[in-house]
Amino acid sequence: MKLLASLLLCLCIPAVWAAGADMPKIDIGKGGQCVKDPQWMRKNHMRLLKHQRDETVRNGVRDEKSSLKNCIECHASIKDDSVIARDDSFCVACHRYEAVKVDCFECHSGERKSAWLQRNAK
């Protein structure tokens, strides 16, 4: 029985270790939590964004709390001010890992607004 338990343990440790190694490495930028906890956001951020986009475009409600622009403000990389520029950028890292295509940035800017304004000041 003891032998079996130790065998199981030996098998489990590398499995857990391997799973951890496969997880995406994400540059979360400034990070922080302003809407809900990370686990909830991982599951539901798309619903918030979809609800907010209709409210903003069609009704003119520009509540910043769950706007894409506000997400980018904190989650854009401190290195390059973007959520999509590199393989480990905030949006790209997870979406690539989960193999879910993210359409937002075909139209929307993935850059922090303050950085964009600074670059386009001239």
Place this chain on the structure above:
Amino acid sequence: MSDCKINPTEINMVDLKRRSFLKTSLGVVAVAIAPGMLLFDVAHGKSEPASGKVRWGMLIDTNQCKDGCNDCVGACNKENGLSDKTGATDPQWIRKIELKDSSSGRALSLPMMCQHCEHPPCVDVCPTTASFKRADGIVLVDKHRCIGCRYCMMACPYKARSFVHEPLHDQNPDVPRGKGTVESCTLCVHRVDQGQRPACAEACPNKAILFGDLNDANSEIAMKIRSVASAQVRADLQLNPGIRYQGL
């Protein structure tokens, strides 16, 4: 039995200690939460929707609009991230138009863009309700729903809409635009929602573009429309555009 008796002064001491502990912890919690709540209050943007009591519009004084001046077009292109090109497949939100009456020889120059109709034909024909009129009269394309069929471009009597043919990069964070959708003048809705004027009105060196609320009797634009002769382009179509022209 007497050992079990509790000293009344001891109770009071415990009560007092507990009370002061509760008081201090409440105070600490309040101090910890208050700045966060204040920050949150300051940080969230405009949470009320566009009002149906407002009707945004423009009065364009063609007497002030100078022949050859392209400043409004340039400002629009810069604000909304359009190229300055005017080819067949390049999106244009404003065009400068030169008119000449052949019999009298009188020449006019004026900017032409989406007229933000009260009864917009582009909204009537849109199969996906991507074309819509906001409560405050601004006619927009919801690009989340636009399938790029371009019916609205055919329906518009002002040729105000453009189709994005090429992939775009580095858009203004306030003005999302993308290939495969139709777009037109938004009356700079992102600026209007923040209490600013559209970029073209701000850029005009001759103050030829007056922007304001047509429904507010005390607004500058409403007073001017009451006092000077102005016209809507193709008024015969009875679309009641929000853009009016003076001296046409």
